Amino acid sequence: MKVLNLFSDGGARGNPGPAGAAAIVTDEHGKTLDQFCAFLGKATNNEAEYAGLLLGIERAMRVCGKDCPQYTLNVFMDSELLVKQMRGEYKIKDPELQSFAIKVQGLRKDFAKVTFSHIPRAKNSETDALVNEAIDMVLKHLHKGGQERLF
Numbered sequence: 480m481k482v483l484n485l486f487s488d489g490g491a492r493g494n495p496g497p498a499g500a501a502a503i504v505t506d507e508h509g510k511t512l513d514q515f516c517a518f519l520g521k522a523t524n525n526e527a528e529y530a531g532l533l534l535g536i537e538r539a540m541r542v543c544g545k546d547c548p549q550y551t552l553n554v555f556m557d558s559e560l561l562v563k564q565m566r567g568e569y570k571i572k573d574p575e576l577q578s579f580a581i582k583v584q585g586l587r588k589d590f591a592k593v594t595f596s597h598i599p600r601a602k603n604s605e606t607d608a609l610v611n612e613a614i615d616m617v618l619k620h621l622h623k624g625g626q627e628r629l630f
Contacts, residue, residue, distance in 0.1 A: 480591060481550045482507040483542060486598075487535035488557060488606040489519075489527030490614070497618060498522035501609030502535025504542050512542050516609035518617040528558045529579035531610070532565075536586045543590075551592040555603065562597040 484505045491498035501516040515538060519530055532554065543550045556562055563569040564580060571577045587593040600607065 487531040489531035498527040499610040499613035500531035516613035557600040557603040565595040
């Protein structure tokens with residue numbers, strides 16, 4: 480069985496506020512295969528965390544391509560809430576978050592197995608830095624008189 484590791488994160492400045500999401504996909508040896516960050520606009524912390532997870536799974540699917548059913552995807556997040564929701568230990572009450580969760584559940588079927596693990600923020604610092612990079616880039620652009628939406 481082949482293995483991919485996904486480190487995802489999301490965050491908002493204010494709750495809600497300007498938000499970003501990021502993910503890093505590695506092989507089983509820790510070699511980075513793909514990474515990204517995205518500005519989300521105004522979102523809550525939990526919405527940003529889910530966006531990072533959803534976009535990260537999509538990026539992992541690009542890495543494994545048509546061979547995804549031969550892969551185990553190990554997801555690592557510093558959001559204990561999301562990990563417990565994805566494991567089915569906590570119910571998801573917010574309709575917006577339910578929508579994200581349904582999309583995640585649909586995508587995870589493309590892999591042989593998907594695991595969710597909580598890690599301390601310090602072990603997710605690279606992904607956290609990408610989240611902040613996405614937010615900072617847009618806020619700097621707005622501060623210089625740019626338009627609210629870049630895309």
